Amino acid sequence: MHEFSIASQIWESVARAAREHGRARVLSIALEVGELNLLEEEQLGFWIKELGARGGSPEVKLKVTEIKALVRCNGCGVEGEAALPAGELNHFLPPILSCGACGSRDVAVVGGRELRVVSAEIEKESADGGSG
Amino acid sequence: MRLFEATEEGTVEIKIDEDIRARQEELAERNRELFRERGIRAFDIAGSVGAGKTSLIAGMVERLSDKHGVGVIAGDVATTRDAEQVTGKGARKVLQINTGGMCHLDARLVCRALEQMPESGIDLLFIENVGNLICPSYFSLGVEARVVVVSASEGTHVIEKHPAMFESADLVALNKIDIAEAVQVDLSQPVADLKAMRPNLKVVKTNCLTGDGIDEVLRELKLA
Numbered sequence: 343m344h345e346f347s348i349a350s351q352i353w354e355s356v357a358r359a360a361r362e363h364g365r366a367r368v369l370s371i372a373l374e375v376g377e378l379n380l381l382e383e384e385q386l387g388f389w390i391k392e393l394g395a396r397g398g399s400p401e402v403k404l405k406v407t408e409i410k411a412l413v414r415c416n417g418c419g420v421e422g423e424a425a426l427p428a429g430e431l432n433h434f435l436p437p438i439l440s441c442g443a444c445g446s447r448d449v450a451v452v453g454g455r456e457l458r459v460v461s462a463e464i465e466k467e468s469a470d471g472g473s474g
Numbered sequence: 475m476r477l478f479e480a481t482e483e484g485t486v487e488i489k490i491d492e493d494i495r496a497r498q499e500e501l502a503e504r505n506r507e508l509f510r511e512r513g514i515r516a517f518d519i520a521g522s523v524g525a526g527k528t529s530l531i532a533g534m535v536e537r538l539s540d541k542h543g544v545g546v547i548a549g550d551v552a553t554t555r556d557a558e559q560v561t562g563k564g565a566r567k568v569l570q571i572n573t574g575g576m577c578h579l580d581a582r583l584v585c586r587a588l589e590q591m592p593e594s595g596i597d598l599l600f601i602e603n604v605g606n607l608i609c610p611s612y613f614s615l616g617v618e619a620r621v622v623v624v625s626a627s628e629g630t631h632v633i634e635k636h637p638a639m640f641e642s643a644d645l646v647a648l649n650k651i652d653i654a655e656a657v658q659v660d661l662s663q664p665v666a667d668l669k670a671m672r673p674n675l676k677v678v679k680t681n682c683l684t685g686d687g688i689d690e691v692l693r694e695l696k697l698a
Contacts, residue, residue, distance in 0.1 A: 344576065344577055344612070344613075345654060346576070347576055347580065351494050351497065352499075355490060355492045355494070356490065359488055359490050364489055365486070369485055378638075379612065380608075410568065410571075438634065438637050447670070448670075448671075449667060455495060456495065457493070457494040457495045458491065458492065458493050458494065458495075459485050459490045459491070459494065460489070460490065460491060461491075462487070462488055462490055463485050463486070463487045464485060464486055465484070465485055465486075466669060
């Protein structure tokens, strides 16, 4: 359920930006989401749409760029994409990350936890000065 | 935030570039400063549903309330059961946060709860996180230390299955050691798994119902 709390923070950020530009309607939001956040994209999109609808933006869509998990091995020193066990990342069973080079589990996570609102597409003001 | 690009369809793309994680860290840092200003040492007690978080807190409150002003913030999806269990052990103030479905506490909720705490007279604060071994690991509360309570009844491989939570722990209480045999759990496995994952992480074996191990937890937290 932490998709909702993340969606709230994202929406807050975007709505504020839209207001600062004097527009009301948000059409899409571009995000960078590290895969280790274990955010379910469909749920996240659902909550953004719900929040958007309440905020006057019923059509808002998400454009998500996924950032892969990156680890630095405390054993062999290699920095690279983490080796994940077979199967998808799962909200109930997070994976054990290991070094892609030597297989050690003694790794430091250096990427994959990002959560960034990159940009938003908002409706241009219409000729009559309205925002709709 | 500045204008980025005007598209032919009549929309405008604005660059926002806001790091949500960094904002969460800022909120946690704000809590750290608030605790420092008010002279409060705060601890996050996390763990699964039924691991023994509330029993550990109750035991610690009982041992500390003679010499300290202890406050407790209990987080749960619903009910005031956690707060009720701790009330009467000597805490100056016990507050329950009902998250209404959220599976973890975050720095913002804790900050709001802190506003309900007395301005003075509290120098120790125990924050009981929502029962969950996954989601709380992603949200720092801005405390001095996180104690993760894990119990024998959660199975032999519980550590291996929840790496993020144990990576974020400052101390582990391995609880319900008295029933390990009854649930056929070999406690040497979780101990070994923690050692492999975090060689310097201290693990204290506890039975929070009888109180065994609680004094050691307090020593490790430099509270006794």
